[in-house]
Amino acid sequence: MNLHQFAETHEVTNQPPSLDGTNLYRIDLPLQEWSRRFGAGWAESRIDAYGALAGGPLMEAGFLANQNKPVFASHDRYGHRIDLVEFHPAYHELMRTAIEHGLTSLPWAHPQDGAHVARASMTYLHSQAEAGSGCPLTMTFASVPALRLQPDLAEQWLPKILATEYDPRNVGMAHKAGVTIGMAMTEKQGGTDVRANTTKAYPVGASGPGQAYELVGHKWFCSAPMCDAFLTLAQTDKGLTCFLLPRHRPDDTRNQFYIQRLKNKLGNQSNASSEVEFRGALAWMIGEEGRGVPTIIEMVAMTRFDCMVGSSSLMRQALTQASHHCAHRKVGGKLLSEQPLMQNVLADLALESEAALALSLRMGKALDHLNDRHEAQFARLVTAVGKYWICKRAPGMINEAAECMGAPGMSKTASCRACTAKRR
């Protein structure tokens, strides 16, 4: 008798082949079509290269970054306050790759027809590999229009925001070639209604735009708290005002920015979201005093755009997984993709996915042509409406895609990042 004859209990059949290492751009005809049509044809080789990264090393890094959540240390082993969030190296790899490929800077650093569309197309690919890093990437990208409202601060910070260099070290901005930016608006008593913010700003010397203040208060949500600076809101005598608050003071000491704890979230695991307190934190006023909401809306509008791109991206990855599964899985002796009812479902999913992508990239085109009045009005309206619609549709669409895969679609062992992120 062969001793090994019982070692193999069965042959694995009727399972789809792995998608690992697939270039996500080359299998995405709608992305190829819409990115070209909206002006990013010149960037095709860059987007294609990012598609290979997203379907390969970044996808792998995405799993690692979500399996190994960030860890917060309030103090070091000797009792000094450090307020440090440590991330898995895979998270840093995701951030570095994205920043080096211009995902935080391309249309601002090299404005041209199709630049927003090209950057959105690469972001769409990145988010399919990993969505959590999209939070600081987006906020860094989105901070630029708001910062430009305060030219003296913009002059100091923009060269480092737009540099394609990632430096996660816990040191002041003077020591870094590249920096990342976050956003802290939400307080316990009001998120939608930021006018309810109670954080107070006290002038250090002279008051007004560009001047230094000390901020006292709290923020109930501050994602990516290892960013180098944050756009935040605080009350002055003239009302709610926008400020830029760095994590380190110009003399390299830590700013009075204290992380209370990390949020325990349902998804978005790779990215840290925190609660913070400002205890006399040094910050500089951005834009007109008392006009904090219109100032920070310049940033919020750009984050809404990326919410459209990000949710469209999750829908696309869900569709990719579902259609791949159905093209290889037989039920009742016939491939699922040949079964009329499944064809109906897959066609609906494909339509919804492509519609979300087309609207997102159409929005990118509008951002590339803001000097055209019609495009500016389109952008003003569609950042809000498009974000609402696509983000609302994404969970239902992804759930349907997961069902197409049967039990693997509902299991954490499934390789669908969108579905696993949603279930956690």
Ligand SMILES: Cc1cc2nc3c(=O)[nH]c(=O)nc-3n(C[C@H](O)[C@H](O)[C@H](O)COP(=O)(O)OP(=O)(O)OC[C@H]3O[C@@H](n4cnc5c(N)ncnc54)[C@H](O)[C@@H]3O)c2cc1C
């Ligand atoms: C993962 C994650 C990360 C986040 N990161 C950040 C961050 O980095 N920085 C930051 O500042 N914030 C952050 N937030 C907070 C987020 O911006 C707020 O949660 C959001 O603004 C909503 O505020 P709220 O939670 O206080 O809800 P509320 O304002 O209490 O609203 C509750 C619900 O009521 C709805 N609603 C509000 N007004 C109306 C109305 N007039 N009619 C009908 N419905 C209404 C809202 O849409 C919402 O569904 C984060 C949130 C999450 C989930």
